[in-house]
Amino acid sequence: MSFSERLIAWYRNNKRDLPWRNTNNAYLIWLSEIILQQTRVEQGLPYYLRFADAYPDVKSFANASEDQILKMWQGLGYYSRGRNMLKTAKVVQNEFNGVFPVAYADLITLTGIGEYTAAAISSFSSNEAKAVVDGNVYRVIARYFGVATPINSTSGKKEFQAIADNLLNRDNAGEHNQAMIEFGALQCKPKNPDCPVCPFQSSCYAYQHQKTNELPVKLKKLKIRERFFYFFIIHNKEEILIKRRDNNDIWAGLHDLPSIEFKERTGLEMVFSDPNFNQWFNDKSVIQKTSEEIKHVLTHQRLYARFVHIENFNLNAIEKNGWLKIKKDNLSDYGMPKLIFEYLKNFLN
CATH class of the missing domain: 1.10.340.30 (Hypothetical protein; domain 2)
Structure with missing residues (x-):
């Protein structure tokens, strides 16, 4: 045979x-x-x-x-x-x-x-x-x-x-x-x-030849990249701001939240001094709460995310950054990364 x-x-x-x-x-x-x-x-x-x-x-x-x-x-x-x-x-x-x-x-x-x-x-x-x-x-x-x-x-x-x-x-x-x-x-x-x-x-x-655990042979993997994000949940009673990701990074074409990425783990004081944060928010902006750090594992990346809940923002930021203002009830109509979708689902419920 x-x-x-x-x-x-x-x-x-x-x-x-x-x-x-x-x-x-x-x-x-x-x-x-x-x-x-x-x-x-x-x-x-x-x-x-x-x-x-x-x-x-x-x-x-x-x-x-x-x-x-x-x-x-x-x-x-x-x-x-x-x-x-x-x-x-x-x-x-x-x-x-x-x-x-x-x-x-x-x-x-x-x-x-x-x-x-x-x-x-x-x-x-x-x-x-x-x-x-x-x-x-x-x-x-x-x-x-x-x-x-x-x-x-x-x-x-x-x-x-x-x-x-x-x-x-x-x-x-x-x-x-x-x-x-x-x-x-x-x-x-x-x-x-x-x-x-x-x-x-x-x-x-x-x-x-007792080689079962040694075969097949594979070259060492690429180094895992670590990334640190602050995502901003900018909302009122009925609406929330989201944005569409471009095609040059993870989650290309999906929708997520306005965010700032840092090269290393950092505290809120660094977020407050970031130029983007100061353009997006003003003295009337109120930080309601900040989540604990959430780890999200991808094949070649490890993402560490914290979610900052904010009321009030600079209206110019919507047009300048291409953000979308949508009804919270319509969130399920938009394709989102699992990390973002799961957090928002728990937040809205």
Whole structure:
């Protein structure tokens, strides 16, 4: 029995019943693949179901506004995924007559679709013989073959792709790829893999040489950046000020609050002496309260936030900074980072 045959046999007995596996609809497969980038299945599944229900085809997705997409995306992180999906949906609607492409060569041209995603969509939807290589596949290959080349190096990516291409069952590419991913997720897990009942135990390099915890090898991560924010909740009984973030930083295109960022943790006295603070507020401004520091963890950043509740402000600040004055009851209509949304939800309740 070949590697692929043994793998697919395991898959048929152990796979999870996930909705995107029960279709060859390239649009729905694309939806699932983008949502599951950097996201666990358990977290991504409810988002997939909501998106598939609200936007059952590429036309309905393409006709949505960016605010609608980002609002539904709220809490998933990596918001550029949502914006790129909207761009891609519009291109498919306009240039592919609303039919989501299934060929790798077409898919790879679309915004937000890289080599892995193009291979996944093409093989799952039309059985195109393209091998997928994601984190799960890297781990399975590294352990089984004893490959110590770092998976996030240029040479490593080429080496692992070549091995995956060689292993691929070209007559049953879609199921083979699904099986590789699922095997890495359920059996050959990052920690505590289920080696005692693994069908590849007798021929697995890592198991035979006690290298399971050492493979795969990965180059050291980038240094985590720490950032310190004061967010200002400027409001009256019915209204609150928010602003739309630009496209050059985290949360691009989402709405948050007027804020000042500092390079290090600092007290309120530094906030009061900041030029922006003095432009935005005047002698009639009243600080009602200041929250405790809240830590918010992103992949490559750690945010430390405090929320300052303020009444009265300089009216010129609204126009000068492009702030939006909205009804508090309408806050849920605006896509916001989870950190901001959760705090405001508790504040308003």
